[in-house]
Each structure stands twice: as structure tokens, then as C-alpha cells.
Amino acid sequence: MNKRLCALIGVLCFMLSCARDITPVTIAKTPLPKNFTATDVKVITHNSDDVACMLFAHNFAQGNVVYYEIIPAFDIKEIAVTFKGKTIPVAKQSWGFRGFFAIAPDEKPGVYIFSVTIGTKKVEIPVEVTKTKFLISTIPMDLGKFSKKEYLESPQVQEFIKVCAEKKQKAFSTQFGNLIRGRAYHPRDVHEVNSQFWSQRIYILRDSTTGKTQKVTRIHRGIDLNGDTGDPVYAMLDGIVVLAEMLFYEGNMIIIHHGNGIFTYYMHLDKLLVASGDKVVAGQLIGTVGSTGMSTGPHLHVSLLVDGVQANPMSIVPLPIR
Ligand SMILES: [Zn+2]
Incomplete structure (x- = not known):
């Protein structure tokens, strides 16, 4: 293929790849539907001469995501953040740092440390994790062909x-x-x-050759x-x-x-x-x-x-x- 043809194909491919970006995008009218009521947020704050930290969660409980903001009192390019000793990703913003971590649904309730290392200083913030009552469904669900062992x-x-x-x-x-x-x-x-x-659900699994029915318990993720x-x-x-x-x-x-x-x-x-x-x-x-x-x-x-x-x-x- 000659160079000019390659260039033309290149331009056409570029135009096609750009075409998606100019498709009109429909956005939801509001971030929250009118009947969504779980809008309250709990906050844990820490303020010292070096840093201001804020942790936000709907509940500091099993299965919840936590959003944190860290505003150092001085200009610094990098910080390190951990929860329960595990390093958490950090995103640098114009006003400071922010990120997310999640409290696992099966986390043991108790007090865990959220730590921030800024230069030579380390801040430790205790987070009390509470229990969430997850539902347990006892009614077995028939999933049509997905309940047939020989099909699966x-x-x-x-x-x-x-x-x-x-x-x-x-x-x-x-x-x-x-x-x-x-x-x-x-x-x-x-x-x-x-x-x-995280509700616990029961599915039916049928074996048509033996005529036996099995019940399978699964967690809804x-x-x-x-x-x-x-x-x-x-x-x-x-x-x-x-x-x-x-x-x-x-x-x-x-x-x-x-x-x-x-x-x-x-x-x-x-x-x-x-x-x-x-x-x-x-x-x-x-x-x-x-x-x-x-x-x-x-x-x-x-x-x-x-x-x-x-x-x-x-x-x-x-x-x-x-
Ligand atoms: Zn589902």
C-alpha cells in the first residue's frame, strides 16, 4: 500500500473514532430519583496543624464505601493512605487528595485504623465498623433453564x-x-x-436424569x-x-x-x-x-x-x- 493511501485510511479511522464523541449524550435529569431517601452521610474528621482529614460514609458499616478527603497544611506532592494496613489508591486534586475504600460485607465489626503518611508525619484515625443486617431469603428460586443441571x-x-x-x-x-x-x-x-x-438466596438445581433436586445457596453481590x-x-x-x-x-x-x-x-x-x-x-x-x-x-x-x-x-x- 502506498504512503498516501495509508495516510488517508489513517485520517478516516481517526474521524470514525472521533464520531462517537460527538453523538449526543443523554444525562439523567437529576443524580437522585425523588424516592431515594438514603441521603444522609456520616463524617469522621481529624484536624491538626499539619493536615485536615474527612471520611464520609452513608454508614461506617459492613458493605459500605468510604470517601475520604485529605488537605495538608503545606504543599506536598505525595501522601500514603492505608486502611487496616492495606494501601489505598489516592488521587491528587487541586485542593488536596481524595480517594475511596470499601468496608467488606464480611468485615468483623470493630475499630480499624485509617492512616495518612505525609512526609515524616503519620496520622492515625480510628474508624468504628458496625454490623449490617443482610437479608436471608428462604424461598428457593426456580431459574428456568438455568435451574437445569444438564443444560448448565x-x-x-x-x-x-x-x-x-x-x-x-x-x-x-x-x-x-x-x-x-x-x-x-x-x-x-x-x-x-x-x-x-449481599442477601443470601437459594436456587433450585434439577437433575432430570436422576430426578433429584438440589438447593444451592448464593450471595447476591x-x-x-x-x-x-x-x-x-x-x-x-x-x-x-x-x-x-x-x-x-x-x-x-x-x-x-x-x-x-x-x-x-x-x-x-x-x-x-x-x-x-x-x-x-x-x-x-x-x-x-x-x-x-x-x-x-x-x-x-x-x-x-x-x-x-x-x-x-x-x-x-x-x-x-x-
Ligand atoms: Zn441481581
Whole structure:
């Protein structure tokens, strides 16, 4: 191919890649639906001559995400932050530093240390983690073909499950620095919970060859929000789409990386309105509610992963992120 043709193809590819950016973007009218009431935020503060620290959480309890701001009294380029001894990603802002960590749903209630190292100084802030009462459902759920052992164990299904797992693994191993510029949006325009975060649920598994029925207990690693097929689904935070396609259990799924290991993901969608690689802003319309994959009716399943820890996605919605 001659050089001029290569250049022309290059320009065309560039124009096509830019085309996505000029597509009109629909944003949710408000960050919070009218009926979303869990808007109160608890604060832990620390003030000394060297630094001001603030920790915000809907509750300093199991399964909650914590947002922190650190404002040093002097100009400093880098700080180190830990919770329970584990290093937490930090994002530098014009006014100081900020970041997030999550309290694991199975964290033992007790007092843990949030520490900030600024130069030679170290600040230790105790955080009292309380218990969250997660629901235990005792009614076994029949999931249609997903409750049939021979269907799940068929070679084609097993191969597809393997391919899907690899795709998710690739999406969750992407690396970006902080992409969050402001507060979180609710992923729907109404707040109606069908199934709570971290609830324990029982599924039926049938073996038609032996006629035996098994009960399988699973933890719900997200929240199910009510909706009809075609209802809007919004990105909760600014970020980059790292997966947008049909998977086996999840159905049409979108995974957004918000930087520093913070992911939100959306399952069982009817339509996918974004593609992998797209930049999205908080509140942007990304898809529509559906019932694809392992689902018994139209709803949105949304999950939040913070640096490898699963947290209630609703716990990030009221936080005063700036
Ligand atoms: Zn769900």
C-alpha cells in the first residue's frame, strides 16, 4: 500500500473514532430519583496543624464505601493512605487528595485504623465498623433453564461460561488512574429495590436424569432495581467502558472502570448503548433495563467493586464527591 493511501485510511479511522464523541449524550435529569431517601452521610474528621482529614460514609458499616478527603497544611506532592494496613489508591486534586475504600460485607465489626503518611508525619484515625443486617431469603428460586443441571453442564454452555469468565477477568484487570470528577448518580430514574445487596438466596438445581433436586445457596453481590424492559440505565460515575456485550449468566452486561480499581457493572440489560473503550460521564444513558441472561423478569442488577472489595452500590450515591 502506498504512503498516501495509508495516510488517508489513517485520517478516516481517526474521524470514525472521533464520531462517537460527538453523538449526543443523554444525562439523567437529576443524580437522585425523588424516592431515594438514603441521603444522609456520616463524617469522621481529624484536624491538626499539619493536615485536615474527612471520611464520609452513608454508614461506617459492613458493605459500605468510604470517601475520604485529605488537605495538608503545606504543599506536598505525595501522601500514603492505608486502611487496616492495606494501601489505598489516592488521587491528587487541586485542593488536596481524595480517594475511596470499601468496608467488606464480611468485615468483623470493630475499630480499624485509617492512616495518612505525609512526609515524616503519620496520622492515625480510628474508624468504628458496625454490623449490617443482610437479608436471608428462604424461598428457593426456580431459574428456568438455568435451574437445569444438564443444560448448565452441556459442553457448549461450559465453553461459553469459560469464554465469558476470561472476558470479565480481562475487563477487571484494566488499569486507569482516577477518572471520577464529581458525585455519583443513581443508575435508574426510580428507586425500587427488588433484591438487596449481599442477601443470601437459594436456587433450585434439577437433575432430570436422576430426578433429584438440589438447593444451592448464593450471595447476591449487587442490588436488583425494579424497571420495565426499555427503561433507562445510567452510568453511576465518570469512567471508561471496559466491557459491553452478551455474557452467559449476566446477559447483556456493561462494566465501567472509574479508575484506581473502582468498577460499576450493570447486568441483564435489554439494549447496550455504549461500546468497550467509550468514555462515559456520571448520569449518562448507557443501556436499557431488560431480562437477558439468568433473570426471572426485567430488572437492573448493579454492582460496585472498590479495589477488589464488593460494596453496596447505593452506598456511594449520597457521598459528597468533588
Ligand atoms: Zn441481581
